[in-house]
Amino acid sequence: MTKIDTARPETVLPTPSHTVGPFYGHALPFPGGGDIAPLGHPETVTLHGYVYDGEGRPLPDAFLELWGADPEGRLSRVDGSMRRDPAGGGYLGRNGVEFTGWGRVQTDADGHWSARTLRPGARGRSAPYLSVCVFARGLLVHLFTRIYFPEDTAAHAADPLLSRLDEARRATLVARGGGGGGGGGKDAYRFDVRLQGEGETVFLEFR
Amino acid sequence: MTLTQHDIDLEIAAERAAYEKRIAGGAPVEHQPRRDYAPYRSSVLRHPKQPPVTIDVGTDPELVELASPAFGERDVTETDNDLTRQHTGEPIGERITVSGRLLDRAGRPVRGQLIEIWQANSAGRYAHRREQHDAPLDPNFTGVGRTLTDDTGSYRFTTIQPGPYPWRQHLNAWRPAHIHFSLFGTAFTQRLVTQMYFPGDPLFPHDPIIQSVTDDAARQRLVATYDHALSVPEFSMGYHWDIVLDGPHATWIEEGR
């Protein structure tokens, strides 16, 4: 049943997803999970927001994974997001120099999350964006979305995803605030996730 | 009115009947749980009502989601896959070995990727500060492990058989014993968080979380197989569980198109 015969491709079927549940807090989060930008990097941006349910209540038990390119649009192949201490077994944190492009942040008791990463460069035909994967108790399958940056209006018009969406839905994928044109990361970008209902975030599936 | 197990059992049966009707009407097999599965109450206000927007990954090989973050030897210590050796003393409970392969949809091994697991102890208690079940904590068991898949896509954990636990959704709600798994593939699109169960658990029919996978064959893929060959003499019972990541990835496209 769960020994899969790879010689028979028709039997290779996906393992179903399941909720992360409420009790992952001792397992998945790690210190510095949201400190994705190398220390003092000039292209650092701060992102933060809330995750809301269908009644507008913030979720205290959600987490987000962020994955994005560096400012030149390159995807990191560097490990070390969750460096461990081989002696003590605890976390060492990132080394402060390398950029892995990936981080994991929990919402707090108010449903708020924050992360610092590098402002991504554009890749392919897309405007610059960060890929986001949302997990929570109650989500039987995780949800993919994207964070685009408000300064990139020209690129948004040509973006293969954003250009397919109407104004209101497109707005759910674009962070608010930020550096006001320079993108220098002086101010924090705000990105809320609404799982359901009015202003529901656009979620993505990949085929 | 107190919500009872009987109420939930009826809702589960209704969802099954609805699925069987869809299949009889020619609808495709559902390999994944429904996002809006009301017998699991937490899903009610947390599922999107708009259909997801589909991205055809074949149109752009540069998509960020077609790559995956990298993990390596720095992220995992040598004993992280042995949950019985993380404290000075021996944890209480039945030791088990859980092993299998991480595969993509074409049956190819997924190599060098991170697997994280977490679970309750043998009494059904999580080492999580918000956990309210008053079963005993085990000072010698945290219930968290990590490993990287090897060159054949294989993984192996040594741990303790987790206990079932009550979870208060409805009166007398018990989760079947399970181990939570978090998996990365070669593309972020393949990301998976799931749960592994043990064969023959009498709680299966009553648990709305496992029943959220309404397709019988798909649900069976969440249940490990007892494997006597994996049992370690005088030490542990063995279970085999292969995991198949869904979602398109770059090599899939190269070969498939």
Ligand SMILES: [Fe+3]
């Ligand atoms: Fe659990």
